[in-house]
Amino acid sequence: MPLNQPIASLRGRTVWVVGGSAGIGMALAQQALAQGARLIVSGRRAQALAEAFPSEAVRFEAVRREVLDITERGGAQRVLDGLAADGWLPDLVFWVAGDYKPQPIEDFQVEDARQVIETNLLACYDGLRALLNHWLPLAPARAAQGVPRFHVCWFSSVAGYRGLPLALSYSASKAGLNAMAETSFVELKPKGIDVSLVCPGFVKTRLTDGNDFKMPALISIDEAAEQTLRGLARGEFEIHYPKRFTWFMKVLRVLPHGLFFWLMGKTRRPHQD
Numbered sequence: 001m002p003l004n005q006p007i008a009s010l011r012g013r014t015v016w017v018v019g020g021s022a023g024i025g026m027a028l029a030q031q032a033l034a035q036g037a038r039l040i041v042s043g044r045r046a047q048a049l050a051e052a053f054p055s056e057a058v059r060f061e062a063v064r065r066e067v068l069d070i071t072e073r074g075g076a077q078r079v080l081d082g083l084a085a086d087g088w089l090p091d092l093v094f095w096v097a098g099d100y101k102p103q104p105i106e107d108f109q110v111e112d113a114r115q116v117i118e119t120n121l122l123a124c125y126d127g128l129r130a131l132l133n134h135w136l137p138l139a140p141a142r143a144a145q146g147v148p149r150f151h152v153c154w155f156s157s158v159a160g161y162r163g164l165p166l167a168l169s170y171s172a173s174k175a176g177l178n179a180m181a182e183t184s185f186v187e188l189k190p191k192g193i194d195v196s197l198v199c200p201g202f203v204k205t206r207l208t209d210g211n212d213f214k215m216p217a218l219i220s221i222d223e224a225a226e227q228t229l230r231g232l233a234r235g236e237f238e239i240h241y242p243k244r245f246t247w248f249m250k251v252l253r254v255l256p257h258g259l260f261f262w263l264m265g266k267t268r269r270p271h272q273d
């Protein structure tokens with residue numbers, strides 16, 4: 001039984017990719033456009049959005065570029081209000097934007113931790129509030145008309161399954177997001193709104209380019225986007241990939257603490273090699 005309404009195609013959907021100027025979000029936005037979605041794409045850098053999504057598509061009203069820093073309080077609400085006023089209210093949102101940098105515990109900076117948690121977790125609440133302000137009043141009528149349900153898809157990580165080395169605030173932020181997605185799934189299901197959660201392993205982007213350790217089962221942004229869309233088509237709540245890595249991470253999640261700590265202690269950091 002699918003947990004969400006399966007989304008076989010994005011044709012005819014109005015899709016907002018938050019964090020679509022680079023990496024997984026950019027690949028996802030390009031695939032959404034190729035499938036015939038009306039696309040809204042956001043990021044902090046106007047130039048990067050313009051390079052990734054050229055003006056022809058904007059002129060033909062297939063794409064709308066919205067500069068947004070998700071850590072700006074009320075920013076998501078402002079953008080959504082503008083979209084709704086122009087008839088561009090999204091019915092499917094990929095909240096992909098996120099931040100990561102490896103944090104060796106001996107010299108981690110509090111400011112870096114704050115920024116990671118602000119971007120990866122607290123900003124999601126801003127986004128959720130803004131979406132619900134627009135979606136909750138409309139969702140019941142959509143169900144009655146047989147229109148596809150509203151759907152928000154949060155990008156988390158397998159790093160949220162347990163506290164991983166070098167991920168002092170990243171693991172915490174993604175664990176929080178996993179919990180937020182589960183809670184909101186349960187509470188929004190009867191209100192006509194679907195929620196999904198994406199937990200990738202390693203994907204080659206500028207975020208992981210900073211890692212100086214060998215990343216197992218590293219995949220491309222296009223593969224990550226394809227796997228995300230396949231999970232949506234199956235109506236999954238949690239979409240995780242690549243399976244050869246993520247199933248191993250799921251086993252780690254259920255190990256007793258002693259065994260988990262021993263295994264993590266054996267993952268030697270690069271400068272100790």
Ligand SMILES: NC(=O)c1ccc[n+]([C@@H]2O[C@H](COP(=O)([O-])OP(=O)(O)OC[C@H]3O[C@@H](n4cnc5c(N)ncnc54)[C@H](OP(=O)(O)O)[C@@H]3O)[C@@H](O)[C@H]2O)c1
Pocket residue numbers: 018019020021022023024025026042043044045048068069070071096097098099100119155156157158199200201202203204205206207208
């Ligand atoms: N890469 C991986 O191996 C991996 C693994 C697991 C999970 N993830 C998760 O997948 C998501 C995407 O990661 P990625 O590797 O594709 O990252 P990326 O290449 O760095 O792209 C991140 C995107 O988010 C946007 N963004 C970042 N901070 C933002 C902010 N404050 N406001 C608005 N937009 C912001 C960036 O655009 P601007 O710079 O223009 O703002 C960019 O479009 C993240 O949530 C990440 O935690 C990634």
